[in-house]
Amino acid sequence: MDLRVIGARAKEAASYLNSLGITEKNEGLRQAAQALLDGEEDILTANQEDVIRAAENGMSQGMIDRLELTPDRLQAMADGLLQIAELPDPVGEVISMKPRPNGLLIGEKRVPLGVVGMIYEARPNVTSDAFGLCFKTGNAVILKGGSDAIESNKEIVKWLQTGLSRAGLPEDSLQLITDTDRAVTTEFMRLNEFVDVLIPRGGAGLIRSVVQNSTVPVIETGTGNCHIYVDETADFEMALNIIENAKTQRIGVCNACESLVVHRSIAEEFLPLLAARLAKKSVEVRADEGARGIVPEFMEATEEDWGTEYLDYILSLKLVDSLDEAIRHINRYNTGHSEAIITQDYNHAQEFLNRIDAAAVYVNASTRFTDGGEFGFGAEIGISTQKLHARGPMGLKALTTTKYIIYGNGQVRP
Amino acid sequence: MDLRVIGARAKEAASYLNSLGITEKNEGLRQAAQALLDGEEDILTANQEDVIRAAENGMSQGMIDRLELTPDRLQAMADGLLQIAELPDPVGEVISMKPRPNGLLIGEKRVPLGVVGMIYEARPNVTSDAFGLCFKTGNAVILKGGSDAIESNKEIVKWLQTGLSRAGLPEDSLQLITDTDRAVTTEFMRLNEFVDVLIPRGGAGLIRSVVQNSTVPVIETGTGNCHIYVDETADFEMALNIIENAKTQRIGVCNACESLVVHRSIAEEFLPLLAARLAKKSVEVRADEGARGIVPEFMEATEEDWGTEYLDYILSLKLVDSLDEAIRHINRYNTGHSEAIITQDYNHAQEFLNRIDAAAVYVNASTRFTDGGEFGFGAEIGISTQKLHARGPMGLKALTTTKYIIYGNGQVRP
Secondary structure (H helix, E strand, O other): OOHHHHHHHHHHHHHHHHOOOHHHHHHHHHHHHHHHHHOHHHHHHHHHHHHHHHHHOOOOHHHHHHHOOOHHHHHHHHHHHHHHHHOOOOOOOEEEEEEOOOOOEEEEEEEEOOEEEEEEOOOOHHHHHHHHHHHHOOOEEEEEOOHHHHHHHHHHHHHHHHHHHHOOOOHHHEEEOOOOOHHHHHHHOOOOOOOOEEEEEOOHHHHHHHHHHOOOOEOOEOOOOEEEEEOOOOOHHHHHHHHHHHHHOOOOOOOOEEEEEEEHHHHHHHHHHHHHHHHHOOOEEEEOHHHHHHOOOOEEOOHHHHOOOOOOOEEEEEEEOOHHHHHHHHHHHOOOOEEEEEOOOHHHHHHHHHHOOOOEEEEEEOHHHOOOOOOOOOOOOEEEOOOOOOOEEEOHHHHEEEEEEEEEEEEOOO | OOHHHHHHHHHHHHHHHHOOOHHHHHHHHHHHHHHHHHOHHHHHHHHHHHHHHHHHOOOOHHHHHHHOOOHHHHHHHHHHHHHHHHOOOOOOOEEEEEEOOOOOEEEEEEEEOOEEEEEEOOOOHHHHHHHHHHHHOOOEEEEEOOHHHHHHHHHHHHHHHHHHHHOOOOHHHEEEOOOOOHHHHHHHOOOOOOOOEEEEEOOHHHHHHHHHHOOOOEOOEOOOOEEEEEOOOOOHHHHHHHHHHHHHOOOOOOOOEEEEEEEHHHHHHHHHHHHHHHHHOOOEEEEOHHHHHHOOOOEEOOHHHHOOOOOOOEEEEEEEOOHHHHHHHHHHHOOOOEEEEEOOOHHHHHHHHHHOOOOEEEEEEOHHHOOOOOOOOOOOOEEEOOOOOOOEEEOHHHHEEEEEEEEEEEEOOO
16 A cells, blocks of 8 residues: 555544543553454464464574464463553643743643654564554554564454454554565655654664664664673672673663673672673673783673674673773763663762763663663653653653643734 | 764763753853853954855845844844853753662653754854753754854854853864865764754755754754634634734744634625735735635635745635634644634634644634743744654753663662
């Protein structure tokens, strides 16, 4: 189907959803959840097609695992929609309302963004999550999933639309771009007339491509070259626990730690303990010369390592002479995601919090907490690593904007 | 100078400004204001060069008027900086701070954006305004003014930098791109490594070019195809006053009214009054067939008129049969700026406020009020017509972002 037709339909649906009450929206989410379960056979059959094709095309086992759906996973997708139905609706709140000297009453009201575009890879659960969060906030959504998951996505969208239809709500609230041609994706990124914001979710290559090619405003998400700085006064046991957790609790995620920065004055004592702890989890450490002088088993780090998000059992390590050097190093190489300091020093903690330029800055905690659920948002549509609009985990509020509503009684500008 | 060098210097300055207190920032603004006055001779001489060249190149008198500086206008620029110094500083406020069940204390802190890029046309006063607003919010700014104002801008920037230097603050807090080559502007729009946000200010062509070519996140500003809808129950005298004000109080601005929508049931009575009122100000009306049947002197409107921002003594006019039709027409052709309804009907007022998709929606008031000063923000850097980050007049808060600061005591993710 023509992208402009899809765009126009989405805009029409968004205009309808804009005025929809919370009761109707929650009923739509519940019907959509039920429809997903009703469609189990269709969805799992289509998913198996995708999985078989992916295996034939040589997709890695890890990727296939992300692509594959099971009855349990489908249930989890439906449960996710029911959970979103339980969350408070940010739309409609008037954040402030103040009179001006001329009698105008100016209010700022939270409203849906309008039409949200999502570009993502081969995880079919993103399809229902993205729909749920956008629908709850009164947005129409246009989805462009990875071609590897195309059969699964078609069925998931069809059944979600069935649910909406049962609730008497517009099916165009979510639409899937089924044409997997690359030129269509590029056209989608330039559909400014119909799409208010584009949110890419996936690997660094996908994100970069969207940022480079989109003329629609983008919320950049995802890549995390996260650091932990172990200060002179760090509690060693706490530092080891946090490093182990941030590096190994889940390896392929954006809030995992990728690089350590350690104060030189504690290196002699701390690095052997670190090496022992990481060896248990088979983590490869790539270190600078100073660190390798203390632990010769560490591999040699190159300049490239400081900027690399490994998403693997690898960690880079640099020694510094001061907190200032640590902060400058981190601000130079980080991706604006999550950074932590381990310290017992009050002033160092405050300086780190103030000067580090990232979405989430931690004192004495694992970077793994940067997550909508962990932050108490109930759900997230992604983690923004840019500074405009939303920064860090994006919950429902990030899917809204505001408009000024002005009550007058005949005012003209003098 | 190499743009990457400018970018790196801006980033270094931004890192310094990030930690600067309000006292130092305000002193910098006051010194900059004083320096502008000290540099009066240099600045006005350079400006005359620009003016003479512009006249030789056949620039219109209106544009030359915008370009030309006088002692009074320079004083106004200096006063603008002093006014910005008086405004409260939004930076540093912790908007919320809540504990999580695991003991993490998660706060959201307002911080500078970092490096702001401004691309604008031939109004040299934007140079000091943009500097003042960015500096107050702890941002470094890179300016790319129009080539017509290049000599003026060089001197203005030099003297502002002198003021900063006298206050012991980094001159790189503002930098001017002096290379007027178009390729340099394009490179500037893709300087993602150093620039956090790009704000274009100027005509529709400039804005479109930045939106189309920039990979740096953009805040779209400016174009306003603003409508006034005269409802069945409108007070005619109020409607005429508001229309006259919104159309003619200042003709070349984005919040001026460009199009009227009138309920058919009052057209017979209202349009002759409207024609008489607008004739006094020599406003040309381009109307649909129904309206021309009532007032034959109205010119004929074409489809193109509905989407045109005239910035001139011209107004389009369409009759509708219902509020719904009015809202649909406005939502189709507006540019997301400012829209007004004139009505005495409570339900129509509420429906218009709810359904119109624009930055500012008015009941019974002139669209000319969409302005940072009129909204009580003290100053504005532009009027956003997009939905991400900021919508409507952008004051100091729009030049900030937030970061999460997290206080822990050893938490790891289970």
